[in-house]
Amino acid sequence: xxxxxxxxxxxxxxxxxxxxxxxxxxxxxxxxxxxxxxxxxxxxxxxxxxxxxxxxxxxxxxxxxxxxxxxxxxxxxxxxxxxxxxxxxxxxxxxxxxxxxxxxxxxxxxxxxxxxxxxxxxxxxxxxxxxxxxxxxxxxxxxxxxxxxxxxxxxxxxxxxxxxxxxxxxxxxxxxxxxxxxxxxxxxxxxxxx
Amino acid sequence: xxxxxxxxxxxxxxxxxxxxxxxxxxxxxxxxxxxxxxxxxxxxxxxxxxxxxxxxxxxxxxxxxxxxxxxxxxxxxxxxxxxxxxxxxxxxxxxxxxxxxxxxxxxxxxxxxxxxxxxxxxxx
Amino acid sequence: xxxxxxxxxxxxxxxxxxxxxxxxxxxxxxxxxxxxxxxxxxxxxxxxxxxxxxxxxxxxxxxxxxxxxxxxxxxxxxxxxxxxxxxxxxxxxxxxxxxxxxxxxxxxxxxxxxxxxxxxxxxxxxxxxxxxxxxxxxxxxxxxxxxxxxxxxxxxxxxxxxxxxxxxxxxxxxxxxxxxxxxxxxxxxxxxxxxxxxxxxxxxxxxxxxxxxxxxxxxxxxxxxxxxxxxxxxxxxxxxxxxxxxxxxxxxxxxxxxxxxxxxxxxxxxxxxxxxxxxxxxxxxxxxxxxxxxxxxxxxxxxxxxxxxxxxxxxxxxxxxxxxxxxxxxxxxxxxxxxxxxxxxxxxxxxxxxxxxxxxxxxxx
Numbered sequence: 112x113x114x115x116x117x118x119x120x121x122x123x124x125x126x127x128x129x130x131x132x133x134x135x136x137x138x139x140x141x142x143x144x145x146x147x148x149x150x151x152x153x154x155x156x157x158x159x160x161x162x163x164x165x166x167x168x169x170x171x172x173x174x175x176x177x178x179x180x181x182x183x184x185x186x187x188x189x190x191x192x193x194x195x196x197x198x199x200x201x202x203x204x205x206x207x208x209x210x211x212x213x214x215x216x217x218x219x220x221x222x223x224x225x226x227x228x229x230x231x232x233x234x235x236x237x238x239x240x241x242x243x244x245x246x247x248x249x250x251x252x253x254x255x256x257x258x259x260x261x262x263x264x265x266x267x268x269x270x271x272x273x274x275x276x277x278x279x280x281x282x283x284x285x286x287x288x289x290x291x292x293x294x295x296x297x298x299x300x301x302x303x304x305x
Numbered sequence: 306x307x308x309x310x311x312x313x314x315x316x317x318x319x320x321x322x323x324x325x326x327x328x329x330x331x332x333x334x335x336x337x338x339x340x341x342x343x344x345x346x347x348x349x350x351x352x353x354x355x356x357x358x359x360x361x362x363x364x365x366x367x368x369x370x371x372x373x374x375x376x377x378x379x380x381x382x383x384x385x386x387x388x389x390x391x392x393x394x395x396x397x398x399x400x401x402x403x404x405x406x407x408x409x410x411x412x413x414x415x416x417x418x419x420x421x422x423x424x425x426x427x428x429x
Numbered sequence: 430x431x432x433x434x435x436x437x438x439x440x441x442x443x444x445x446x447x448x449x450x451x452x453x454x455x456x457x458x459x460x461x462x463x464x465x466x467x468x469x470x471x472x473x474x475x476x477x478x479x480x481x482x483x484x485x486x487x488x489x490x491x492x493x494x495x496x497x498x499x500x501x502x503x504x505x506x507x508x509x510x511x512x513x514x515x516x517x518x519x520x521x522x523x524x525x526x527x528x529x530x531x532x533x534x535x536x537x538x539x540x541x542x543x544x545x546x547x548x549x550x551x552x553x554x555x556x557x558x559x560x561x562x563x564x565x566x567x568x569x570x571x572x573x574x575x576x577x578x579x580x581x582x583x584x585x586x587x588x589x590x591x592x593x594x595x596x597x598x599x600x601x602x603x604x605x606x607x608x609x610x611x612x613x614x615x616x617x618x619x620x621x622x623x624x625x626x627x628x629x630x631x632x633x634x635x636x637x638x639x640x641x642x643x644x645x646x647x648x649x650x651x652x653x654x655x656x657x658x659x660x661x662x663x664x665x666x667x668x669x670x671x672x673x674x675x676x677x678x679x680x681x682x683x684x685x686x687x688x689x690x691x692x693x694x695x696x697x698x699x700x701x702x703x704x705x706x707x708x709x710x711x712x713x714x715x716x717x718x719x720x721x722x723x724x725x726x727x728x729x730x731x732x733x734x735x736x737x738x739x740x741x742x743x744x745x746x747x748x749x750x751x752x753x754x755x756x757x758x759x760x761x762x763x764x765x766x767x768x769x770x771x772x773x774x775x776x777x778x779x780x781x782x783x784x785x786x787x788x789x790x791x792x793x794x
Contacts (some may be wrong), residue, residue, distance in 0.1 A: 322538060354701055362591075378605035392785070426774050428771075
């Protein structure tokens with residue numbers, strides 16, 4: 112297999128920066144928004160931007176999953192949570208600045224950011240090799256077109272990766288989801304008894 | 306994946322649809338601002354309440370089951386997404402794949418069964 | 430012409446087609462409702478004659494009405510736009526303003542992956558008549574379907590009115606419940622055809638002829654999909670979000686002028702989209718008997734006729750679903766909320782899961 116570096120056209124560049132700015136700006140808006148529902152809405156735009164970034168990485172499947180699970184699922188969940196506990200809605204943004212909280216937040220952000228940087232740096236060391244590996248992974252998308260298959264009959268889908276190499280994580284994921292399901296039941300039972 | 310022209314098409318289409326939506330919104334604002342004369346009347350700008358005085362606020366708390374439905378939705382959405390890669394290549398995965406996916410589906414199916422048996426989905 | 434310019438053709442076709450058909454649907458809905466209720470329905474504003482648009486512009490067109498009622502949607506649209514757009518002081522201004530936008534957007538975007546006609550041959554290469562032939566077609570449908578809850582949820586919340594909020598929350602819970610069934614019905618179809626691309630799925634159905642249609646291979650998925658499509662569109666018998674007797678107008682109670690119209694428009698576009706999907710996945714898409722013979726012809730003219738007929742065929746199938754849902758709307762009463770939720774979680778989801786396992790068992794050799 113040959114790997115080629117794709118050079119983006121100027122239009123794609125503009126689009127790329129637009130997506131980046133939109134993502135970061137909406138992420139900032141999540142933090143500074145006065146009304147909590149506005150923050151949730153900004154978060155959905157941020158997730159949308161992340162999905163756009165996946166598209167630029169040629170990870171179409173991941174982009175769609177990001178849309179389905181985060182923008183369509185998690186945000187709706189968050190909105191419901193806000194709507195149901197709406198008495199606190201007007202109370203947001205009151206009271207003085209909590210320097211301790213601010214400091215803790217900044218420290219956490221710093222730690223997360225540096226660890227991400229370190230991880231990225233580590234990934235980058237055998238650059239060519241990593242890129243090849245990543246490229247291979249992207250090739251394992253769901254949408255194998257008929258043309259792809261004709262060109263490359265032995266090509267396998269993401270399903271093979273999940274069912275083969277990553278079988279254990281795949282099955283563990285179902286247990287994780289089950290745990291969340293049971294947790295939800297417990298929450299609801301408590302509410303109805305009280 | 307060589308799908309970049311398709312992405313451009315999608316973007317053009319999204320752009321068209323969004324532009325249409327924004328044009329309608331703009332038209333509505335324009336018509337209200339410049340063409341019409343708003344006549345404020347008593348009660349016109351109150352929340353709609355079928356003609357009787359307002360009873361309580363809209364910011365009431367809600368049945369927690371709606372929240373449960375949202376959680377369930379996220380979980381089964383994730384399941385759907387996990388099943389999709391399998392759906393495309395299940396024939397080549399054969400019986401082994403079927404067994405693996407049965408375990409996956411059964412775990413969640415049992416969860417749903419438990420939920421129903423506990424009566425968490427009963428709406429009065 | 431540059432090949433890319435040809436790509437604009439399906440884009441404009443889909444965009445213009447959907448926008449153009451929506452007013453017709455509104456007219457049809459009112460006429461069918463009138464037919465079922467033994468009334469006349471809209472019959473004044475025609476193409477010619479008194480009350481027609483030409484007459485209003487000052488052009489005399491005679492005394493007889495021609496196609497009376499057909500221009501009613503145009504009159505409605507003008508009226509809606511000209512109405513005062515009331516933004517009551519108690520609403521959340523920005524979300525209130527943009528919620529109709531989010532109600533209109535998702536159903537329209539789902540149309541991007543639906544092939545509306547037979548592929549065109551351009552420079553010896555096949556170009557499917559679809560906005561975008563992406564590899565992740567089904568995921569795109571699921572993704573935009575999951576966005577469709579936004580419009581109603583935001584609209585209901587931003588209105589700050591208890592009927593609107595109740596309607597919004599009911600609608601959201603209903604839509605997300607039935608989305609699972611919808612997604613799993615799609616999964617079974619993907620398994621049947623080993624593909625998530627609508628274009629490929631239609632192709633396989635065309636190759637299979639009439640008996641190759643998805644409805645014969647996936648009858649259970651067809652049924653599930655139809656039920657979920659009704660629920661997703663908030664159409665009777667699933668129209669609890671806006672049941673007039675309890676909730677005034679549901680999530681759009683506080684909306685006026687064309688912003689209400691956008692919710693309305695969104696509903697009809699959603700019907701079209703669901704009809705289009707149903708046709709694509711289960712009814713052979715644009716396929717019609719005799720296509721193979723026509724498209725094999727050497728004459729370019731006959732080939733173009735074959736493509737045009739395929740557009741008509743797709744349109745008829747889509748409209749079939751739309752007319753069916755109109756018929757159902759004016760015939761059936763609505764569910765109670767507990768019945769709705771029971772059907773969604775205790776019937777649809779387990780049956781859909783069963784269908785997936787069944788499909789796998791039947792097709793593994």
